[in-house]
Amino acid sequence: MAEAALKLDSYKEHITIWKECLSLIKENVSLLTYNTWFLPLKPLHLERNILKLQVPNNYFIDWIEEHHKTLITNVIHNVLGVDGKLIYLIIEEQEDTLFDKKSEPENIVPPFSEPKPVEKNYDDFLNSKFTFENFVKGEGNQLARAASIAIGENPGQTSFNPLFIYGGVGLGKTHLIQAIGNKILDKDPNKKVIYVSSDLFTVEFVEAIQNNSVNEFSNFYKGMDALIIDDIQFLVGKEKTQDLFFNIFNTLHLSGRQIILSSDKPPKDLKGVSERLVSRFQCGLTVDIQPPDFETRLAILNNKARLLDLTLDPQAIEYIAHNITSNIRELEGTLLRLLATHSLNSKAIDFDMVKRVVKEISTNRQVNISIEYITKIVCEFFKVEENKVREKNRRKEVVLARQVAMYLAKSLTKSSLKTIGLHFGGRDHSTVIHACNTIEESMSSDYQLNESVTNIKNKIEVSVS
Numbered sequence: 001m002a003e004a005a006l007k008l009d010s011y012k013e014h015i016t017i018w019k020e021c022l023s024l025i026k027e028n029v030s031l032l033t034y035n036t037w038f039l040p041l042k043p044l045h046l047e048r049n050i051l052k053l054q055v056p057n058n059y060f061i062d063w064i065e066e067h068h069k070t071l072i073t074n075v076i077h078n079v080l081g082v083d084g085k086l087i088y089l090i091i092e093e094q095e096d097t098l099f100d101k102k103s104e105p106e107n108i109v110p111p112f113s114e115p116k117p118v119e120k121n122y123d124d125f126l127n128s129k130f131t132f133e134n135f136v137k138g139e140g141n142q143l144a145r146a147a148s149i150a151i152g153e154n155p156g157q158t159s160f161n162p163l164f165i166y167g168g169v170g171l172g173k174t175h176l177i178q179a180i181g182n183k184i185l186d187k188d189p190n191k192k193v194i195y196v197s198s199d200l201f202t203v204e205f206v207e208a209i210q211n212n213s214v215n216e217f218s219n220f221y222k223g224m225d226a227l228i229i230d231d232i233q234f235l236v237g238k239e240k241t242q243d244l245f246f247n248i249f250n251t252l253h254l255s256g257r258q259i260i261l262s263s264d265k266p267p268k269d270l271k272g273v274s275e276r277l278v279s280r281f282q283c284g285l286t287v288d289i290q291p292p293d294f295e296t297r298l299a300i301l302n303n304k305a306r307l308l309d310l311t312l313d314p315q316a317i318e319y320i321a322h323n324i325t326s327n328i329r330e331l332e333g334t335l336l337r338l339l340a341t342h343s344l345n346s347k348a349i350d351f352d353m354v355k356r357v358v359k360e361i362s363t364n365r366q367v368n369i370s371i372e373y374i375t376k377i378v379c380e381f382f383k384v385e386e387n388k389v390r391e392k393n394r395r396k397e398v399v400l401a402r403q404v405a406m407y408l409a410k411s412l413t414k415s416s417l418k419t420i421g422l423h424f425g426g427r428d429h430s431t432v433i434h435a436c437n438t439i440e441e442s443m444s445s446d447y448q449l450n451e452s453v454t455n456i457k458n459k460i461e462v463s464v465s
């Protein structure tokens with residue numbers, strides 16, 4: 001049966017094939033379920049062993065996935081062979097334009113047609129400076145790079161769906177996944193692509209809950225051809241966001257749209273992310289990025305120096321490559337710092353300057369500090385329950401802890417005022433500004449507070465470095 005199916009290509013085969021599937025499905029579900037959920041699906045197209053079905057809306061996909069995933073998978077495998085695949089397309093019925101002029105003789109089914117491209121009315125958060133062209137290939141990123149390029153060329157069409165890239169800080173994850181997005185749009189500007197950090201995704205979701213607009217929020221993401229989510233590790237412990245993301249993930253994945261994820265650790269180590277989500281993360285390609293070897297570091301430095309129009313001795317470049325080894329952002333930072341120092345005091349870049357800058361960079365390592373972690377340490381210090389600072393509690397010690405935590409979140413993370421406000425029970429950004437000003441002012445007059453804040457800060461920085 002499977003082999004025969006592979007050879008099918010006549011235009012009516014999709015109808016026959018789907019009929020065969022339906023008869024199998026009918027044997028396995030109640031008549032009500034059959035009539036409600038399966039009969040309305042229409043076969044659109046069969047190419048090799050991929051059957052495209054028209055579905056009325058997302059809800060059908062979600063429901064079938066949720067209740068009959070195994071059944072439908074088995075049926076498809078049974079009828080189309082083990083590589084058989086099903087792709088759902090959401091096409092609104094009433095639109096005449098969807099019925100192609102050179103229509104097939106039978107009137108049962110409209111011919112295959114993609115939904116019309118929608119004009120872009122959102123910010124895709126893609127930065128055009130991240131391209132494959134300026135991404136230096138090295139042993140540590142070879143596979144991740146190759147997979148990313150393949151996806152950029154053919155989003156949703158490779159078996160790398162989702163693509164899950166993991167690795168340490170500053171190794172090029174954001175660069176690569178942004179480059180995929182840029183490439184997809186380069187090839188087809190009509191494609192809907194979005195890049196979002198999982199932190200922003202969570203914040204937007206919390207906002208959507210507050211504004212009663214969760215449906216719009218989720219439909220927006222479900223309408224993408226490619227969804228790129230950076231730093232997925234920040235979803236840890238956020239159950240509601242994970243549930244919603246699971247739902248969005250399934251809709252996109254089932255309809256053959258591309259999902260691209262990055263994380264600081266492999267899926268299996270994402271403790272605090274639900275098992276079903278972790279297993280979804282693993283169903284495409286999981287690939288790591290390793291720190292660059294010496295040659296790659298040299299190549300990156302030469303490349304960046306050229307872009308910055310910075311002339312450096314080969315000896316200086318080698319010195320940097322020898323001493324800054326585990327983070328490409330720091331390699332870049334060293335060159336930027338050299339450039340800045342050089343243009344500030346118009347001194348030539350000598351070897352001493354290079355050494356000094358390398359030392360500064362390596363002792364000033366950037367670390368990722370989360371607002372949650374700051375809140376935890378601050379609350380421990382002031383002996384206040386964590387949830388109190390997120391509630392509308394006006395007790396003096398709670399207010400102080402809340403304000404100190406906001407102040408530290410502002411000074412120790414790159415989060416926006418809006419994000420910080422949302423972490424403290426959805427407070428307004430002006431409340432955060434007020435907190436920062438209050439703490440700063442008090443610290444200059446109140447010795448004890450100054451001491452406390454410094455202590456907390458040290459505690460936070462020591463434990464994450």
Ligand code: ADP
Binds near residue numbers: 137167168171175
């Ligand atoms: P991550 O997201 O893994 O923390 P980024 O993608 O932000 O790292 O990379 C940090 C910086 O290093 C970025 O400016 C990026 O352009 C640069 N970078 C990383 N890898 C490479 C590479 N292979 N070639 C060129 N630049 C790179």
Ligand code: MG
Binds near residue numbers: 230
């Ligand atoms: Mg990143």
